[in-house]
Amino acid sequence: MNRERLPWDDLKLLLAADRAGSLNALADLLAMDPTTASRRMKALEKSVGLSLFVRAHGALRLTGEGLQLLDHARAMEDAERAFRISVEALKDTPGGVVRISAPPTIARFVIAPGIGALQATAPNIAIEMDTEPANVRLENWETDIAVRLGAPQNVTDMLLVRRVGVAPYAVFEPRQARPELGWVTYSKRFSHVPEAAYVEEALAGAEPVLRSNDPMAMALAVAAGAGRAVLPVELGKSVAGIVQSGAPVLKREIWVLRHPETGETSAVRTAYEWLVGLFDAHS
Incomplete structure (x- = not known):
């Protein structure tokens, strides 16, 4: 695995892919074309050294390894949401x-x-x-x-x-x-x-x-x-x-x-x- 820190936007791919169900739906969620979305997925897999996505017959799902990492991505999403709520609370x-x-x-x-x-x-x-x-x-x-x-x-x-x-x-x-x-x-x-x-x-x-x-x-x-x-x-x-x-x-x-x-x-x-x-x- 690449020892450099993973960008948070890359980890959001796991969350988006789990919710999308297809490559086209994932591209819509990420506001990009399907080719770019596919390239981002391959770059993430290369960065972590694991196969994370399964693409078959137009469907998209996570591999077993991807599902194991999904909980960490969800925890990071929850932490980001809590961070933003705290920022707004401090402003108010x-x-x-x-x-x-x-x-x-x-x-x-x-x-x-x-x-x-x-x-x-x-x-x-x-x-x-x-x-x-x-x-x-x-x-x-x-x-x-x-x-x-x-x-x-x-x-x-x-x-x-x-x-x-x-x-x-x-x-x-x-x-x-x-x-x-x-x-x-x-x-x-x-x-x-x-x-x-x-x-x-x-x-x-x-x-x-x-x-x-x-x-x-x-x-x-x-x-x-x-x-x-x-x-x-x-x-x-x-x-x-x-x-x-x-x-x-x-x-x-x-x-x-x-x-x-x-x-x-x-x-x-x-x-x-x-x-x-x-x-x-x-x-």
């Missing part, structure tokens, strides 16, 4: 854990409130959300979907990116602001981001009252009268005791990234489409 009801990395404000005010909508349509998907302000790396498989503020830099061809919205930032102050109010701002490792750079310019070398990597902590400090801060408008409006001072001072683009390999699984693709829909609803 995707499941699994999807890891999402997002800035804290977006995680709190966009993603977390939308989890219920995802569960209503895809109850078998669980979200694992990382709100660490520092960017995780999709290239190292640290997450399946990443939300970024600002256009991604040095994006490789391996990543799929999409701009999904804009986040406005404004100066927020305590409701009863003092004239000598100082600044609450971001940790020095975030000094490169636009909202931190705005405050650093206003500080002109002076030290702020507080530095933090958590915008919510900054907002609560402002509410306590510690100082003013540049905050996402969505966050600032949600904290009691602080007010927006003037129009937004800057806007940051929101981008969603996913890895093309994990990003094409049904669960991740479903979560990605849900996430994009959340930003569409907030725009």
Whole structure:
């Protein structure tokens, strides 16, 4: 017997021949002419080194050896059918854990409130959300979907990116602001981001009252009268005791990234489409 793997289409010949009863009927089942069907039968017999078909007086049946192999072909047909059913089931009801990395404000005010909508349509998907302000790396498989503020830099061809919205930032102050109010701002490792750079310019070398990597902590400090801060408008409006001072001072683009390999699984693709829909609803 040829040690190379037999193509599944060749093994289907056994099933079709058992059901056909004649060469002409077999050709019809296989959507080919009788000569081609006969040639396929001979090629299969040569490949396995066994006589599998009996052709006599226009009839077609399997030999004893062919009948012994028929059960294996039926089992493979059943397995293929089960495989296709499972594929369709996964498409209809995707499941699994999807890891999402997002800035804290977006995680709190966009993603977390939308989890219920995802569960209503895809109850078998669980979200694992990382709100660490520092960017995780999709290239190292640290997450399946990443939300970024600002256009991604040095994006490789391996990543799929999409701009999904804009986040406005404004100066927020305590409701009863003092004239000598100082600044609450971001940790020095975030000094490169636009909202931190705005405050650093206003500080002109002076030290702020507080530095933090958590915008919510900054907002609560402002509410306590510690100082003013540049905050996402969505966050600032949600904290009691602080007010927006003037129009937004800057806007940051929101981008969603996913890895093309994990990003094409049904669960991740479903979560990605849900996430994009959340930003569409907030725009």
